[in-house]
Amino acid sequence: MKKYIFLIFLMSYSFVAFAQNSVFGTLKSETNKPIINAKITVYESNSYTFSNQNGDFLLTNIPVGTCTLLIEKEGFEIKSETFQLAVNENKKVEITLQTHAHHIDEVLVSSVFNKTQKENVMKIDHLTLKNLQSQGVVNLSDALAIHPGVSQIATGNSIGKPIIRGLSGNRVLTYAQGIRLENQQFGEEHGLGLNANGLESVEIIKGPASLLYGSDAMGGVLYFNPEKYTMSGKTNMELNQIFHSNTQGSNTSFSVKSSSDSFKFLWQNNYTTYADYKTPNGESVVNTRFIEKDIKLGTAYETSKYTADLRYNYNYLNLGLPERNLVDVQFRTPLFPSQRIDNHILSLNQKIFFTKSRLESTIGYVFNNRKEIESPDEVALNMKLKTFNYNIRYYLPTYGKFENIIGIQGLHQKNMNYGAERLIPDAVMSDIGLFATTQVNFSKNVLQLGLRYDQRKINASTFGEEGEEGFFPTVNRKFESFNVAFGVKSKWNDAVVTRFNVATGFRAPNLAELTSNGVHEGSNRYEIGNVALKNEQNVQFDLNVDYTKEHFDFFVNGFYNHITNYIFIQPTGTEIDGNVVYKYTQNNAALFGGEAGIHFHPHPFDWLHITSSYEMVIGQQRGDLNLPLLPANVWKNNFKASFNINSTFKNAYVFVQANYTLAQNRISSFETPTPDYLLLGSGIGTDVHWNKVNFKLFVSGTNVLNKEYIAHLSRLKSEAMYNMGRNVIFGLNFSL
Structure with a gap:
């Protein structure tokens, strides 16, 4: 294990650069009114900010090359803007959002090209986990089973194994922190081994994903x-x-x-x-x-x-x-x-x-x-x-x-x-x-x-x-x-x-x-x-x-x-x-x-x-x-x-x-x-x-x-x- 930890820390300091790029601009509606408190996220990094009272925003430390901004505001259609950014460039953009009453879209991290749902070739379901806690779920498998096409093999409240369209166990691959989770998942009585605390969302691919993930992703x-992370300066x-x-x-x-x-x-x-x-008749299911x-x-x-x-x-x-x-x-x-x-x-x-x-x-x-x-x-x-x-x-x-x-x-x-x-x-x-x-x-x-x-x-x-x-x-x-x-x-x-x-x-x-x-x-x-x-x-x-x-x-x-x-x-x-x-x-x-x-x-x-x-x-x-x-x-x-x-x-x-x-x-x-x-x-x-x-x-x-x-x-x-x-x-x- 020591050599793996050493390798991780060595790689984390293997490349350092100090070029500074920024993107700034204004968000407005179709009626040319400023959009206040919209969230603007840079997909390629951990940076995000919110628009001010005039609809203006500023993002710094933006990666060079292809840059994708994701703009989210309740009552508006989510929008992604992609452009090229040169070294030390300060780019100004003006973005118009279309009114939409309820549609929600997200950039899909699990898809190979990281598109939003409306742009993606494969249908991938995106669930926000905090929204599911209010529905009374006990564990992550409970939360997933709320969604169409997903169910679970359960042992009481503590153990739940998700099923996607009839397949489970080693046929469904779990990723956390960007890596595949390996925890003896072959057994029916083995749960996910994850806690919803600190998890923002889950993306569900229904069907074979071996192209991206290899063996065990066939289901x-x-x-x-x-x-x-929180926004810069907060x-x-x-x-x-x-x-x-x-x-x-x-x-x-x-x-x-x-x-x-x-x-x-x-x-x-x-x-x-x-x-x-306790069951409906008041009996406790012991242990x-x-x-x-x-x-x-x-x-x-x-x-x-x-x-x-x-x-x-x-x-x-x-x-x-x-x-x-x-x-x-x-x-x-x-x-x-x-x-x-x-x-x-x-x-x-x-x-x-x-x-x-x-x-x-x-x-x-x-x-x-x-x-x-x-x-x-x-x-x-x-x-x-x-x-x-x-x-x-x-x-x-x-x-x-x-x-x-x-x-x-x-x-x-x-x-x-x-x-x-x-x-x-x-x-x-x-x-x-x-x-x-x-x-x-x-x-x-x-x-x-x-x-x-x-x-x-x-x-x-x-x-x-x-x-x-x-x-x-x-x-x-x-x-x-x-x-x-x-x-x-x-x-x-x-x-x-x-x-x-x-x-x-x-x-x-x-x-x-x-x-x-x-x-x-x-x-x-x-x-x-x-x-x-x-x-x-x-x-x-x-x-x-x-x-x-x-x-x-x-x-x-x-x-x-x-x-x-x-x-x-x-x-x-x-x-x-x-x-x-x-x-x-x-x-x-x-x-x-x-x-x-x-x-x-x-x-x-x-x-x-x-x-x-x-x-x-x-x-x-x-x-x-x-x-x-x-x-x-x-x-x-x-x-x-x-x-x-x-x-x-x-x-x-x-x-x-x-x-x-x-x-x-x-x-x-x-x-x-x-x-x-x-x-x-x-x-x-x-x-x-x-x-x-x-x-x-x-x-x-x-x-x-x-x-x-x-x-x-x-x-x-x-x-x-x-x-x-x-x-x-x-x-x-x-x-x-």
């Missing part, structure tokens, strides 16, 4: 963006407190941010504690409690030729594993069996700006220590996973209508066991990938295509005695794959935009699938791997249609995903020492379905927002057999009124949610059907400006009718444990 990507502090009635849960966070023209700093700290949740501690640190340095952003995140999670017949004691402290997880993420992002091109690199180190503890004196599992990864991209000079990028990615990973039991063997894995992609811009059409080659090597030594539980065979495998992607976005008129994408993806089998041989306590079954497994390889077709008018939006997304050599686990019909035996196998499979939705705010009642969406996914393997762990179809509805009461109470809102989950009868041979259910939620909130004190407050409720239900993908379903009953959430956020 999609969750790309978490950290919070931005120091901000925030205190956030949330309470949950059902679990007597508390989430407390505090942050400090400070920035000068060149140097920026932030510190964020979070402490979360939850007791056992669903957990305690989480999270610290995030960041520092950045910026000049016109170079930027560096160094971030560190430490996350500690102590969570109970619920079982029947546990004695309910200690209130909040997790009982045994429990998991204790330490996760460290260290990353450095660097950008070097040339006159017409840009070189960007992100290197990172992830250390994950996962323990499963059966008693105070027995650590059953103790796995330490160390991962060093890198991602280097060169943005070539734009040539006519062509934008081109080439890149290289890779990782080196080592897994070591120190506990009495082993789920996977000691092993070393290495990846390397090369890719090139281009985008061609026409007047109403944008084409994007790319090619990538990946190679993965897995090496593990023999452990144990052959024929006995815990025996692992020698693994010396190499997996490789070529993948391609093609997409086209067409703007038919001012209202209709279509996107069509076809892409291939792949996933190499993980260590659990190759080598498992023993009882997996978290799943209560005996699992047997298959060292001869092949690559999963898929091709997915996506079609998106967006219809946008001033007071009405409509979207429909359809997909078809064919997977060759799909890996899954199924019962063999035998038992070993009283545990049902499950074995990993392969078969060709297909998933298809989509999402459709509307957003309606009728004129002249622009304060009223009505959204409704429907999502479905069907998955079958060859032989017309249903794939396991598929989410049920869901119809989600939200009615929200937004308004300003007076100068003290602004941005007030009230909402009502009604989510109807249909019965799930398309099940695999070892699942049981799940009946339908309707859940209602509601809430109110406002910003308060009182003297010089500014704060936000909200009160919301989930499952307000106290409905008894069990989600199809709840891992407590086999124990007939209901999901959480009524929960009232109170939140307060102070900006100091």
Whole structure:
């Protein structure tokens, strides 16, 4: 680890330049009036500012070469302005924003060309995480599952694993701080390992993204963006407190941010504690409690030729594993069996700006220590996973209508066991990938295509005695794959935009699938791997249609995903020492379905927002057999009124949610059907400006009718444990 840390700090001071550029100008509306308090962000750096009373703004330390300004103001269409900036140039711009009642757009960091949503060839969903906290979510997976096309496999409140269009685990790649997060995500009982504190947003890619991210991105990507630094010359502090009635849960966070023209700093700290949740009949589900501690640190340095952003995140999670017949004691402290997880993420992002091109690199180190503890004196599992990864991209000079990028990615990973039991063997894995992609811009059409080659090597030594539980065979495998992607976005008129994408993806089998041989306590079954497994390889077709008018939006997304050599686990019909035996196998499979939705705010009642969406996914393997762990179809509805009461109470809102989950009868041979259910939620909130004190407050409720239900993908379903009953959430956020 020491050599990796030394390398990071060495690179952070490897390039220093002192050229000074600036951009200044005026924002105005279509009626030539100044636009006040609009946010102007420089995408290529961490800089942003706000327009003053005259609509004027000034930004310094702007990178040379291609510069993109993103202008955001409520009530106006978001706008991006791109121009070239020479060394020591002070550029004046005048920007006009068009009025628009509700549309929101963002620059998509996870897309290869970093366009806004309306400019991007692939449909990528962008969610602001702070907006989701007021809806009563407990963890990040809860927050993601609110969105169409995303659901989760959950173990109580503490563990949630996101599912994108029926695929999860190692088929969905998670990025944080610009690097891939590696934390033994192969297991159903392993959560994301991230805390929403200090995370600004998440971008969701639905479908194969192997072109950009390599193996494990065949089902999609969750790309978490950290919070931005404060604007230059400012120091901000925030205190956030949330309470949950059902679990007597508390989430407390505090942050400090400070920035000068060149140097920026932030510190964020979070402490979360939850007791056992209660079902609608008042029963406590013992050992669903957990305690989480999270610290995030960041520092950045910026000049016109170079930027560096160094971030560190430490996350500690102590969570109970619920079982029947546990004695309910200690209130909040997790009982045994429990998991204790330490996760460290260290990353450095660097950008070097040339006159017409840009070189960007992100290197990172992830250390994950996962323990499963059966008693105070027995650590059953103790796995330490160390991962060093890198991602280097060169943005070539734009040539006519062509934008081109080439890149290289890779990782080196080592897994070591120190506990009495082993789920996977000691092993070393290495990846390397090369890719090139281009985008061609026409007047109403944008084409994007790319090619990538990946190679993965897995090496593990023999452990144990052959024929006995815990025996692992020698693994010396190499997996490789070529993948391609093609997409086209067409703007038919001012209202209709279509996107069509076809892409291939792949996933190499993980260590659990190759080598498992023993009882997996978290799943209560005996699992047997298959060292001869092949690559999963898929091709997915996506079609998106967006219809946008001033007071009405409509979207429909359809997909078809064919997977060759799909890996899954199924019962063999035998038992070993009283545990049902499950074995990993392969078969060709297909998933298809989509999402459709509307957003309606009728004129002249622009304060009223009505959204409704429907999502479905069907998955079958060859032989017309249903794939396991598929989410049920869901119809989600939200009615929200937004308004300003007076100068003290602004941005007030009230909402009502009604989510109807249909019965799930398309099940695999070892699942049981799940009946339908309707859940209602509601809430109110406002910003308060009182003297010089500014704060936000909200009160919301989930499952307000106290409905008894069990989600199809709840891992407590086999124990007939209901999901959480009524929960009232109170939140307060102070900006100091």
